[in-house]
Amino acid sequence: MAHSRTRQRTRPGLTVALAFAVFLAAACSDRTAAPNRATAPDAAAPPAAAPKAQVVPEKPADPLASWNDGAAKQAIVGFVERVTREDGPDFVPPSERIATFDNDGTLWSEQPMYVQLAFALDRVQELAPRHPEWRSKEPFKSILDGDTKAALAGGEHAILDLIAATHAGTTTEEFDSIVRQWILTAHHPRTGRPYIEMVYRPMLELLAYLRANGFKTFIVSGGGVDFMRPWAGDVYGIPPEQVVGSRAKLKYEVRDGVPQIERLAAVDLVDDKAGKPVGIQQQIGQRPIAAFGNSDGDFEMLEWTTSGSGARLGTIIHHTDPTREWAYDRDSPIGTLAHALDEAPKRGWVVVDMKQDWKVVYPYEQ
Amino acid sequence: MAHSRTRQRTRPGLTVALAFAVFLAAACSDRTAAPNRATAPDAAAPPAAAPKAQVVPEKPADPLASWNDGAAKQAIVGFVERVTREDGPDFVPPSERIATFDNDGTLWSEQPMYVQLAFALDRVQELAPRHPEWRSKEPFKSILDGDTKAALAGGEHAILDLIAATHAGTTTEEFDSIVRQWILTAHHPRTGRPYIEMVYRPMLELLAYLRANGFKTFIVSGGGVDFMRPWAGDVYGIPPEQVVGSRAKLKYEVRDGVPQIERLAAVDLVDDKAGKPVGIQQQIGQRPIAAFGNSDGDFEMLEWTTSGSGARLGTIIHHTDPTREWAYDRDSPIGTLAHALDEAPKRGWVVVDMKQDWKVVYPYEQ
Secondary structure, X not given: OOOOOOOOOOOHHHHHHHHHHHHHHHHHHHXXXXXXHHHOHHHHOOOOOOOOOOOOOOOOOOOOOOEOOOHHHHHHHHHHHHHHOOOOOOOOOHHHOEEEXXXXXXXXXXXXXXXXHHHHHHHHHHHHHHOHHHHHOOOHHHHHOOOHHHHHHHHHHHHHHHHHHHHOOOEHHHHHHHHHHHHHHXXXXXXXXXXXXXXXXXXXXXXXXXXXXXXXXXXXXXXXHHHHHHHHHXXXXXXXXXXXXXXXXXXXXEEOOEEEEEEEEEEEEOOOOOHHHHHHHHHOOOOOOEEEXXXXXXXXXXXXXXXXXXXXXXXXXXXXXXXXXXXXXXXXXXXXXXXXXXXXXXXXXEEEEHHHHEOOOOHHHO | OOOOOOOOOOOXXXXXXXXXXXXXXXXXXXXXXXXXXXXXXXXXXXXXXXXXXXXXXXXXXXXOOOXXXXXXXXXXXXXXXXXXXXXXXXXXXXHHOEEEEXXXXXXXXXXXXXXXXXXXXXXXXXXXHHOHHHHHOOOHHHHHOOOHHXXXXXXXXXXXXXXXXXXXXXXXXXXXXXXHHHHHHOEOOOOOOEHHHOEOHHHHHHHHHHHHOOOEEEEEEEEEHHHHHHHHHHHHOOXXXXXXXXXXXXXXXXXXXXXXXXXXXXXXXXXOOOHHHHHHHHHOXXXXXXXXXXXXXXXXXXHHHHOOOOOOEEEEEEXXXXXXXXXXXXXXXXXXXXXXXXXXXXXXXXXXXXXXXXOOOOHHHO
């Protein structure tokens, strides 16, 4: 398993940020084309004047243009149309249109390793001078020797040690700026792209489409909440309070006259599996009507979401494309998908076949 | 200390709900009159046509009409104008316009006892048949004997026991419906009004005014999050995910084939004092630029908010009106205000003198 070292370039952050701003602006313009225009903030804008001679009405742009027409797209659009039809039996008021999205493997790629793990590995290099004891202590020793595979042989336990050691002992604001710096400069080991370009274009369209239809979109991820919040606004259009994730215990204190919130080396919530409905209840406070995931870690979120009354949508992103992305499910240690895949047909969950259902995967393909 | 027993009337809930809907509609109409109209959803509505002969422009309605002109109102309006002026030095983008409000004593009355305590007392009566042991166990025995004063003589410890015993052992959805039913039928012991009518009109105007200026408004209260969320949307226009409060530990499980989230008899967060900045970071994920409280329990929230860089607003509601509301601060066991009041001048916090600064207190006065 290769490990991407952080590469510094001349202000690449700005370039990436600008590229993304342009892309997101394009994605947002889809909002006016959504079926339920009344809920879009820009619905009151006058339509562009059409040439007088033209009588055939222009077909509105497809808000899910990166999705091939098929069962998955039809199920998603059908659900949105049902819950937004005011005189229909399945109408849901906007205040209850809550949609939750897993992040790793659902909104962006999680192979060959979780992005946050790549971040933790880079943090080890960064912090090593202050930790001479790491030279003889695993998993740090192997990481410093460049042997990521050996470092991670200890499995989940080794990873948790690593996250704890590299994430704690900072204030929330220090950690925020460390993440912001890293996410703009680190690159994916296979594509060489900044990680924030390895988000799925069809899912960005879906987020925008749901918001244009009055939904509030939330991330509900096993990843660290403090790792996602610094960039989720720019990349997904999701503000910090709509990001739910695993979190460290926090402590407020005034140190040398300066109030700060310290991140402690203890876990407060593991927002995965049965922790997802708990995180949802704690932070969102109501049951979603739509949920999107890609692994067995999302099973309980999908179960909780789709067992409520009224119209519900549970969706699994199935990684089936070894060429454009990755193909994995049951046997992958990252993003294991077995139980949820077996249960999907019984529970009426939509399974998105990445290879079949997506015209493009990443925004930069177009 | 008198204890208000729940009084059942013929569908009083609907009457109250309708009365509130009317009131809130009126309050919301203030939004169009706010200085920064561009952020109000209804900003695109055409202005009413004025008689052609009239040349003097109509003065827009005051969005803070229930506030007397004075230092407090000027400070609040001045702050909002500074952070929303796009070419000004203190401009704050909308995504960072976060305002947090304590609830008890800041948005509604907390005397002669916290509303949630009245709820807990009513729950004891309700649950007593299932708990014969309460007949000989304090504080339940005294409550069942009608002696609330004796029941609460045990101070905070007795209150916590009471809350734990009456709030745990339900699912989140059961608890939600219990609160919804109670809040519409219970009445304040002094005014005989439903509790949700004992919210402060000037603060409702302030919430609407801030939202019309692009702020997101949050409740950050020591009260239970599950006690506030069921009605905060209708009463304050604040959705569940924007309510931060004390909370019980939760457990997701499938019982008899039905997924549910159980509220356990253990505290997960006490969202008071130093717990407020922690609750803010966990759930909101960024530091507020404006905070409103009324007691020493809000000190750390105000400190955290106002020690950030740029323009900041810290505000204390001082209960100075024994006629229309209550007058209390240093010596009151409920809503003790001493340290924060002493610190306010040094820290530039605005102190709202309820008696002087508010034209009206409750919506029903007009």
